[in-house]
Amino acid sequence: MIRIDSVTKRYPDGTVAVDRLSLEIPDRSITVLVGPSGCGKTTTLRMINRMVEPSEGTITLDGVDISRQPVNSLRRSMGYVIQNAGLFQHRTIVDNIATVPRLLGQSKARSRARARELMERVGLDVSLAKRYPYQLSGGQQQRVGVARALAADPPVLLMDEPFSAVDPIVRKGLQEELLRIQEELGKTIVFVTHDIDEAIRLGTMVAVLRTGGRLAQFAPPAELLSSPADAFVEDFLGADRGIRRLSFFPAQALELKKTPIVAVDSTAEQIAARTTPETPYLLVTGLDGRPLGWSEPEDLVAGDIDVARLLPYGRPFAYGTDSLRAALDGAVLSPTGWAVAVDDAGRAVGVVSQQAVGEAIRAAHAKGLTAAKVAG
Amino acid sequence: MNDFLHIPSDLQNTYSGLIVLHLREALIPVLAGLVVSLPLAQLCVRFRWLYPPVLWSTTVLYAIPSLAFFVVLIDYTGMSETTVMIPLSVYSLVVLVPAIVDAVRSVPQETLDAATAMGFGPVRRYLQVQLPIAVPTIIAGLRVATASSISLVSVGMLIGNQGALGNLLHDANIYNRPVYAVNSVVTTAVLAILVDAALVLTRVLLTPWMPRGTGRAGRKTSGDRADAAVPALEESAR
């Protein structure tokens, strides 16, 4: 465990970048440091690998004061990823990734074999191995940065806004990749960002820092969203905190209606049987079970359903894996006000109304509040 | 043609002999200058306050006419090649020191941070990261320094037969044979162009990691400045 114990950093010009910060960073999970620009995130991160020495306080790694450890071997035991990757432009991709194993004295052949293995792990095609950094896209470079940090299999990864210089779609891909890698490798990751969405998506624990390097709140993301410690944190979380919080409630809490679903080849009796007063629309599915669109029951002619005239069904949500946020999104996007739930194969398994989603949200909040109280 | 390549007997040398002598007197000083500049530039990067006085000193040394150097040096090194090469080495510093300082400073901070974070010590970081990335800018500086050195060798004629191809110019005057002058100027120019081409080739071979086609796009500022210095230096050649 990394333990930061009332650490203060005062730069020679008098700037107090970090002020009596204490944090316990749990092992094998992602701890995110988030806060506005200049609040001391980078400084905090760099004190962990001693690129910056604290003015006061101590940092311990598994109980040992890091200031007593040889600085270069400490750094080689911590992967470090930065914005724009900071790759060595004069070395090939494979040699960039092999850097730390080489520093640790491993043979060239072994280091390179390891590097290729890591390229696959971070989702890079091995055919890129002999290229130079300028021949890669920003997203690919960032993956190389992650692979390079992982090369010597360090227990700790320090990441300073690693994904902030790439476009939102690439960033989302990189975030998913990181979560997948983390699931496999279980590193202790300290991740700096100024993007609260990224913090909530990635963090097991999130530390919100305020300007002047003081800790505003240290909590799991769900708790941060449900009970921000003060106005600063609330403000930092932004206007749609309520909606974002829904990501933490599984869609499985919803009770699906299965009646108003008809296959495209249904008979008139089947359509009649599935029409009920409380569901004004019927969802038509293809022969493979996938949704095609909505229709009012009286517009459906058995044996002659015109797929082109069906109302669009918006974006379906995966019942097993998605959250209430996705369900709400689906209901809002659907012109009928009903969201479609699908299984892993994309087959419609039920439908749910905006109203029902709203009720589920109220129920989940009530339960969440009790849970937060119990935890507190 | 034979007439063109005829070398007056007072030079006691052949055409190819003059070329070899000329190259030796031009290139060894640049090499010596490079060997001095590398650590000097590194000190200037490390201790910022050192750079202005160092830059000032190289400029002042450059302003000393070679004849003044010769007068002092002849007592120690005689009328030898060494006497010609010492001032030329000193002159090369005025180009090489700023070129190398710029080159080393132009390595991106995040690259240096990444190296430090991965556990590179300062020496290893300098040799394995800063220096290789600085190569294109250093070579840009070397191109200027060698071009100017090749033209400056001619001053060696002030101390007898040490001006190599420059002595042909002198002889054109005393024997009233303009063809010697043409030979001298053309050969010197061709040498300068060939050496420059060799340096460009060296850079291409040393930097497979640079984007092709865009040339020195990555370090436009310093490279351009070094190139701009060529005419200025040649103008002031004594």
Ligand SMILES: Nc1ncnc2c1ncn2[C@@H]1O[C@H](COP(=O)(O)OP(=O)(O)OP(=O)(O)O)[C@@H](O)[C@H]1O
């Ligand atoms: N070497 C330094 N000397 C003096 N002040 C510094 C130095 N490095 C950082 N600071 C100051 O310390 C404060 C915290 O800087 P830091 O880089 O840790 O912020 P940050 O949270 O990472 O910001 P950003 O999100 O913009 O990267 C800032 O006010 C900054 O100006």
Ligand SMILES: [Mg+2]
């Ligand atoms: Mg920062």
